[in-house]
Amino acid sequence: MKVSVTVNGRQVDADVPDRTLLVHLLRDVAGLTGTNVGCDTSSCGACTVLLDGRSVKSCTVLAAQADGRDVTTIEGLADGTGEMHRVQRAFHAEHGLQCGFCTPGMVMASISLLAENPSPSEDEVRSALEGNLCRCTGYHNIVRAVLAAAGED
Amino acid sequence: MIPSLFTYQRASSADEAVQLAADGGEEAKFLAGGHSLLPLMKLRLATPEILIDIGRIADLSYVRADNGHLAVGALTSHDDVARSDLLARELPLLAHAAGQVGDPQVRHCGTIGGSLAHADPAADLPAVMLALDATLVARGPSGDREIAAGDFFTGLLETALQPGELLTEIRIPRPAAAGWSFQKFTKRAIDWAIVGVAVQGGNVALVNMGSMPLRAGAVEQALAAGAAPREAAAHAAEGTSAPEDINGPRAYREHLARVLVARALEEAGSRS
Numbered sequence: 001m002k003v004s005v006t007v008n009g010r011q012v013d014a015d016v017p018d019r020t021l022l023v024h025l026l027r028d029v030a031g032l033t034g035t036n037v038g039c040d041t042s043s044c045g046a047c048t049v050l051l052d053g054r055s056v057k058s059c060t061v062l063a064a065q066a067d068g069r070d071v072t073t074i075e076g077l078a079d080g081t082g083e084m085h086r087v088q089r090a091f092h093a094e095h096g097l098q099c100g101f102c103t104p105g106m107v108m109a110s111i112s113l114l115a116e117n118p119s120p121s122e123d124e125v126r127s128a129l130e131g132n133l134c135r136c137t138g139y140h141n142i143v144r145a146v147l148a149a150a151g152e153d
Numbered sequence: 154m155i156p157s158l159f160t161y162q163r164a165s166s167a168d169e170a171v172q173l174a175a176d177g178g179e180e181a182k183f184l185a186g187g188h189s190l191l192p193l194m195k196l197r198l199a200t201p202e203i204l205i206d207i208g209r210i211a212d213l214s215y216v217r218a219d220n221g222h223l224a225v226g227a228l229t230s231h232d233d234v235a236r237s238d239l240l241a242r243e244l245p246l247l248a249h250a251a252g253q254v255g256d257p258q259v260r261h262c263g264t265i266g267g268s269l270a271h272a273d274p275a276a277d278l279p280a281v282m283l284a285l286d287a288t289l290v291a292r293g294p295s296g297d298r299e300i301a302a303g304d305f306f307t308g309l310l311e312t313a314l315q316p317g318e319l320l321t322e323i324r325i326p327r328p329a330a331a332g333w334s335f336q337k338f339t340k341r342a343i344d345w346a347i348v349g350v351a352v353q354g355g356n357v358a359l360v361n362m363g364s365m366p367l368r369a370g371a372v373e374q375a376l377a378a379g380a381a382p383r384e385a386a387a388h389a390a391e392g393t394s395a396p397e398d399i400n401g402p403r404a405y406r407e408h409l410a411r412v413l414v415a416r417a418l419e420e421a422g423s424r425s
Contacts, residue, residue: 018158019155019158019159019161020155021155041154042188042258043343045258048258051261055257055261056262057258060192060262061262062187062206064161064206065208112258113257131255131256131258131259131343
């Protein structure tokens with residue numbers, strides 16, 4: 001089917017098989033490979049993107065379900081000058097990543113959290129990241145990074 | 154993993170969805186948030202040939218107070234149910250339990266109607282519907298009909314919905330007794346419940362203690378006869394047929410049910 005999705009402000013038009021998953025539209029059609037496929041079973045959260053501003057796991061959303069809607073991926077966060085988003089800067093400053101595979105999903109889930117709750121407690125950050133797994137087990141610094149980013153506001 | 158081939162259709166109203174389903178026959182399935190169905194389709198455990206996307210039927214996403222009951226549109230997301238001020242005030246059990254489903258990403262997509270129609274015995278909300286004495290409204294080619302929650306769940310992943318019938322609304326009476334609790338035991342935060350318990354007043358319902366959600370009838374009878382919470386909870390496993398799986402044998406789930414029912418009744422008592 002024909003889909004038209006606004007990805008990071010840019011319109012992506014494609015004629016894809018009906019069963020195409022959003023993550024494959026992003027990676028294979030739009031060429032945005034920052035969104036990772038981890039477990040592919042909606043458990044790990046590595047494929048998290050924002051759909052109309054709210055975090056979703058793009059391995060469990062059809063491209064057709066995103067037709068006509070806004071998607072933001074990790075590539076869409078830095079501003080026009082290349083200045084990183086405050087959550088990206090906080091992950092950098094707090095060493096909130098080790099191998100980096102979960103990081104795009106962690107950052108997108110964190111941005112969704114901060115949009116809903118600009119001043120989360122540590123417990124609220126941990127609850128909000130329940131859907132994102134870090135197999136390096138770098139959770140403490142990830143939580144610190146999200147709290148630091150919230151404090152920047 | 155991608156699902157096997159299917160044809161995608163999109164409905165813009167409940168009536169159009171029912172018509173598309175009638176046209177599609179047995180090969181058609183409704184797609185709401187997709188967070189139960191798409192994972193099954195990737196594993197080839199479900200292989201519908203036609204998917205009817207009902208996710209954009211905006212007028213099936215609402216929470217409102219109607220005459221004597223609360224009404225929740227079937228396509229209201231778990232996140233919207235969890236954040237509803239009206240439900241937090243009037244049906245805190247439902248608002249709280251919806252906030253415990255999956256994780257934030259799942260709650261942004263998943264819908265209350267999708268969860269109920271999917272009828273996974275390990276899902277949280279079917280048992281909550283039993284505890285709240287909910288009524289489910291289904292629309293078919295010949296109109297709307299009401300189904301009591303106690304009659305809705307008929308077996309493993311099976312409901313009283315007829316092929317082509319669309320769940321449109323959940324109606325819940327204002328609870329007569331205020332005390333409530335929801336308990337869920339999982340290994341990891343995002344996992345399905347190994348066992349769960351929903352309590353509203355003297356109603357006690359169990360998650361994952363059989364092939365469908367169950368009322369803990371023996372517990373309810375003991376409570377009605379004046380038993381203390383821990384005495385009543387000792388009956389929690391009676392009449393159940395808990396599954397045996399990687400999470401443990403039946404006896405383990407029966408033990409968990411007794412422990413969780415006791416905690417739930419004590420918490421509900423503290424809120425009444």
